[in-house]
Amino acid sequence: MTKQEAKQRIEKLKRFINQQRYQVHVLDRSDLSAVALDSLKKELFDLENSFPDLVTADSPTQRVAGVPLEKFDKVEHTQPMLSLQDAFSEQDILDWEARITKLLSAKENEGLDYFCELKFDGLAVELIFREGLLTIGATRGNGLVGEDVTCNLKTIEAIPLSLRGEDEIVSGLKAAGLAEVFQSFKAAEELVIRGEALISKKEFAKINQQQMAAGLVAYANPRNIAAGSIRQLDSKITAQRKMDFYAWDLVSDFGQKTHEQEHLVLKILGFKIHPAAKRCSNIDEVIRYREYWLKHRDRLPFEIDGVVVQVNNNKLFDKLGVAGKSPRAAIAFKFPLREAQTMVQNIIVQVGRTGAITPLAILKPVAIGGVTVSRATLHNEDEIQRLGLKIGDTVIVGRAGDVIPDILRVLRELRTGREKSFKMPHACPVCGTPLVRKEPDVIWRCPNQKCKARQRRYFYYFVGRAAFDIDGLGPQIINQLLDYGLLSDPADLFTLQETDLLNLERFAEKSAHNLVKAISAKKRIRLSRFIYALGIEGVGEETAQDLANIFRSLRKLRAVSLEDLLKIKDIGPKTAKNIHQFFRKKDNIVFLEKLFRVGVKVENTSPKSDSQKLSGQTFVLTGTLSTLERERAKEMIRRQGGNVSESVSSDTDFVVVGENPGSKFDKAKKLGVKIINETEFLAFIE
Template sequence: MAKRRIEELKELLQKYDYHYHVLDQPLVEDSTYDLLLKELKELEDKFPDLVTPDSPTQRVGGQVLQGFSTVIHKTPMLSLANAFNDGDLRDFANRIYKTLGEKVKYVCELKIDGLAVSLIYQGGMLVQGATRGDGERGEDITQNIKAIKGIPLKLQRPVDLEVRGEVYMPKKSFELLNKEREEKGEPLFANPRNAAAGTLRQLDPKIVASRNLAAFFYGVVESTELGDSHRENLQKVKELGLPTNPHVAVFDEIEDVISYCQRWHEERNTLPYEIDGIVIKVDSLKQQQRLGFTAKSPRWAIAYKFPAQKAISVVKDIELTVGRTGAITPTAILEPVQIAGTTVSRASLHNSDYIAEKDIRIGDTVVVQKAGDIIPEIVEVLKEKRSGEEQPFIMPKRCPVCQNAAVRLEGEAAYRCINPKCPAQIKELIIHYASRGAMDIEGLGPSIVEQLYEKGLIKDVADLYYLKVEDLVNLERFAQKSAENLVTAIEKSKKQPLNRLLFGLGIRFVGQKAAKLLAKEFKELDLLIKADYDRLIGIPEIGDKIANSIREYFSNSDALQLINRLKEVGVNTKEEISPIPLESVLAGKTVVLTGTLEHFSRKEAQEIIESLGGKVAGSVSKKTDLVICGENAGSKLEKAKELGIPVEKEQYLLEILKKG
């Protein structure tokens, strides 16, 4: 009986993984998937002899690796020749025609900015994952590959296969990871590629699992099932259960290839992951074989590299900001410059070590780029342009806001203000408490918090629940309706589950994931408050740092007093999670946003769509289910009309939210 149920659960979970990660068509909510996975884990705990390597529970083993062994690639992982302009692409096409004496079809794929890997499946089971290394030898990272949810442990059919692909970190995961590292005083990753590479080289697969890596596969080396063309093989790989990139195009003419490259150079920022170019391949495998290889690369493929997105600016000043954990972060104030389609006037300098290492001074002429096209950073100081009037920067010994001592704790890169009453920390904590990932108090942004604090209406998060409409109507940007809306939103936040409250309290090292784990484990805040270090450290994924931080927080009389005040006003302190309906207006639908939105930022609109079960894509295709447009919508709207895809104004989202 148990064996049959285990097989049913494995088959069901593998089906859901395939639809979610490969077809982009989720069949169930995450909560349903988690319940099935929990049931499988409990059955396998009772019947350990029934555990198999392809079980979804075996993605993350409990053993920390001692190191990586070497893998010799049976077929070398060669690099590609590069093209940097249209002329290079035309030369590539001319060389092919000269060699073959006949026309070819070109397959174009986005060049994912990640880490190349090679996977081997035997009888449909994943047996090895390896890095590219030097092309001849790589590192065996099988356990870490198994920790990536989008990579199947078992294929849809029992085939033998060696496949090549790219592991990457989505932009959203990268932003969250760097935010967590900044709060901990740890050095930030420069870009998603470095973050993905650093993650895959972790010796603890649990860390890999926590960082939400993903993968796309683009090449078959050996297989018991091979087609006649590269495009056909991509389809076979997808059918076997491996994720492939949806933005693949086949062209007869090199001029169309050039147009494709130009289009994605302009639209690359719309993608949820980083690309640094386009890979162009001859489609026919027979023609590939005739073209052959040079010593370093195949003659039938080339990588078009996007131009570097950098600019030169001047450091006008270095400004200090104090975060909710007291971390003091220096920021360069720059002469505004255009990079990757946006105006950049600020760049994070991370910490004093970063400034000293690069010898950044006020007045310096510098090269600025967007790391991963997301975070502006100074990559170089043009010292030859110095006049002698540039001013070295020295980190102050006192907090720039409250003037209390700023200290650098052992093992940390950041200086911190150690005054818990520091106004900057309090305001940042209130902003964090009200944020969408925490208590989700709509309308309570930084400028409103600043006003409320300066007017003496709030001194901590508990004070929010004592605000009345008459307190707000006389403030800047408030009218009767907006004041009523904010008071209503604050009142509504009392019903949030415990995990959001825990995250909102701003306990150091307790991010959203840790908050959910703690809430799920203890169910009630009072039980968590009483938990000792040993109880906390016994929870999977709650490490020494988090456990110590939690104990320190709940040992503080001010924190306990704050929690008591929150209880008094009726804030929920239990993990009462209502079942999530399996169906939603946008469940399983792919939505594209275009034009300027009036009521939401792009990020807010994306979060709303995802909360309703939908997925946001960067471009319109036949797979698009809906386009939501704002003002000045352009080519995406036109393409939607051509394809007959439904189009709605952003009022559509507002109406859905009202009904909810």
């Protein structure tokens, strides 16, 4: 290939690869596979290797530069990169609107509209293009002077190394109806834009995993990684970090009238903008916009910490000017913080339903995400050790969704020396019974079944959603009922009278009537819920459902032998033992009888009559079944479409083996027919 041919080929490859970048990153659609694109890049790389003087700065091969830098050069911003004032509440944003409208004339206020966009949790940077080529990329720095991080920003595929071709831009402007507004636009001129370098949640998690695996400290948030990656002296490291970029500001003035137009033009020039950005015609729309993204932020692949609101009209934006270090016409309308700093005033322990002791941090009350938080779970003794937490420490508390907050970090640097270490108590704080901890369990437990704290927790559990599901009966009412001595065990709930409730706080005739009715309505209960409500250790919702499916009636479950329980596939030996023991303890027998006496009716699980899932399968039964009569078993198979045969042959699909099986068992073994026991059979036909 001659040099002239190589030059032409290189130009074509560059243009094509850049167009593909625009397709993928800006338009979010691609008609070329990543493999194909890589092979084109490889060809370009090889050609440039043969003709090194044909390498240009905007070549896609130049994204990762060779040598690490000693330090970053300083870059003066053409216009200061101002920071934004924060608004946290609706009132804040209304106050902001009142402040700006006061500075504008009545006529100016008439058509006042806003532009809203996502506030990325990343690093703001400025990009300068000269003659269409990315020349400088800089951090915000102190707002006036930043650092030249061009070679690191070049590693981000979403950032174009050159603007799109002039012809593409002109036709893009025409199509968007912006040709007149931007008639002074010349790609050859200097172009300054701003945007955000950021990292996805997925990449954030991946990097933190690597950090931990290497024994390093995990990053606290994606912004920290973004900043750390952009301020890397070795751009090879930045390149590994798969960063993203969204443009949000066109600084150069080409006659654009609104911020909305700037977003449109940025896209036409070749930058990625986020489609959530939108014009809002009044402040109510702005408030709704933020509300929407507060609710849906988890759908985004990256973190945002609020929305940015600004006056859409650029003339008015400039007229409103700057106050302190921030423009008056823009504001960061933030989401409530999900993290806050506070102090641990005390550490107490809580006794759970199964006797598990959970340490809790009592916090100086602090608002997190719109909720005041005054306690955080510490999970167990080991967690306190891991955090190195002492009473009196200043801590960072975080809340995810609606769960009880966790302590994320202890700020040891702020210690005064008066902090006190926490010692796990040796006895239950409620009943005084010595606590036990069986290795490898990390949890200490109060072993006393009659412990008042355990009983209280059991009440909450018994009426809970997955158990008896009694409407309007929360912990507060249960506490009152217990304190008034109206309940000794959950069976007493079903004998409560309206007059009992009228003595309690906040109860009137109507509410008392409703609660008694709500309790009574739940006397009939499905077997699975009832089993769950018994609170047998190791029996969660799933296991309770399994047991209900297998045994179908409480009578059969109570009668089952430990041996048969141990045969059930999904139930471990410990849980099997717990179940077996539960129904043989005197207290529990008394409790069950009491439940039935007060009117609780457990509905047996009915077999599914319409299922045909055994269709075409042949069963042979041998030996004595313990929970089923043979005729009943046959009926169950037939009802689900299966066949029952008296002799084993190669056509037999399953042989169900009970106690003392006969010759059929041996024959099945010889023929290699699948052999199942009774419990497996019961689970199978479910």
